[in-house]
Amino acid sequence: MNVKHSALTPLGVMVLALLREGDMHPYEMVRLLRARRDDRIVPITNGTLYHTVSRLHGRGLIDEVGVDRDGNRPERTTYTLTPAGHAAVGDWVRRELGVTGRTTFPVALAEAHNLERYEALELLRTRRTLLDQELASLSQALDGAAARDVPDQYLLEVSRHRILLQAEIAWLDDLIPRMASPDFAWGPDPEHLPAQRKARQND
Template identity: 50%
Template sequence: MADAVDRLTPLGLMLLALLREDDMHAYEMIRLLRDRKADRLVALTHGTIYHTVARLGRQGLLVETGTDRAGNRPERTTYALTDAGAAALIDWIRRELPAIDRPERFRVALAEAHNLDRADVLALLAERRAALAASLEAHRSARARAIEHGSYPQFLIEVHRETALLAADVAWLDEAVEDIRHPDTVWGVTDLPATDRYLAQREAARS
């Protein structure tokens, strides 16, 4: 399983997460990812989607469940998540959510964090906060020591910037954790309400 997780790309992760919601064909995946603005996180083209779907199939993380054709549209193959795919999805998110040295992967893990239990997410984000706070303190101390020993602040401007970004990240994380912890916050794929808006989005993506 570790090998499958290591080979799983951010785009592959997001496709597996979609299939955890329901069986889908590739065109529906593309539409949903675009509707949800996932193109901010991964490159979305028909070529990359179909290539990634094929690779996930070879790895045993998804499986074809059938094909259909509606009207004059091209034939479409529907895919389902396998048990191995579901496990790889969870393991990838659990690995990337607390890590502070892979920011692009963290963004994807955060976007798909709702695939984990709320308590697990809160625990993993607590790990992340501890690591961020330690890095923040190290940056602050290093800058202060350098200035104390005669360095001019102008030579430490990048360190100052990184300190400010870390402080903002810690502050944002504290706010996000409180929001996730709140009992009124809907969490998890199984908790997602079948609202008219959600169902309409799914129906539009299928067409």
Template identity: 30%
Template sequence: MTSSAPRSSPLALTVLALLHYKPLHPYGIQRLVKDWGKEQVVNVRQRASLYRTIERLNGDGLIAVRETERDQQYPERTVYEVTDAGRETARAWLEEMLSAPKQEFPEFPAALSNLLLLTPEEMTEVLERRLGALTENLAGLETAMAAEATQGLPRITRLETEYLRAVTAAELEWVRTVVEDLRAGGLVWSKEQLDALAAGPVHQ
């Protein structure tokens, strides 16, 4: 009986990638994710999630315990290193994530598919709030890009910020056009239309 292939995730890939540079304990991994600005693309705020990922990678043989650090000032810390299998797996995951668009199910499109629960006025209000949040996010990303550029970092280390900036700008523009259509009366619906739609086609 063959074991199943290790399951990929953005956090698991990031852990393996960071361990390529040097052995680290979980807190060191969490700190590097923040210091390198990777918290924009992986969530390490919940330390339990990071520990579960590390345990899974260790169980799959992709990382191994290098040593246990003992210091009077800190609790005992386990230092991990990437294995040869981990290096191969990280490369395979990276190539797959880069080359093959994945069918994901983010919240925003799911909410858009159920907008019929709202009136046009309510929809306008909530999308205007999203416009404000997107505007703030875009400003933050542009500030981050400017800061990264002044630090002299090579562009390869800034591509995720470039991508997030482009995606956020595109979403901002699209949401703005929808709000404008709502305000102009170009996007309207009625309860009667929705009831007829829910009833399905009328068969003669």
């Protein structure tokens, strides 16, 4: 199946990434995403998640593996990740992690552990270089505006942008060497993830 990974929504990527940890039903997905506070970076409602799951299933990125019924509760369909879905996560994160100017970076960063450590580091270094170039260009523009006595009221957003760029560059300068260390835990551990999921649900 020819799947356009670029059409994936951030929530779709997060659902696929959850299923890389193990099979689960949408109710469990919602609980996990909220327990991990992923609703800070992507709006999550039961309706949007179930719609996302339906779309992913229709595109062959996930597949049904069973239906459970617990007492009088509605039936819950359990889903698994297909090979195409597995590849889609890495492709999406790979495309979004190393670039600037997009609103999807927080999701790409949250799912960066789905890439090999060396690849995630390379992409973050690329982003660091682009941010530095953007900061230099922005600073030059601000200096030019000051030389022309442009009133500060017209430069508020640009000044804010420069501060945010400086802060993220400093954060990356701290993160990258820490992340490069073998002491920095990285990547999924399939043997322990199911237990971790249950522990988070009980928090």
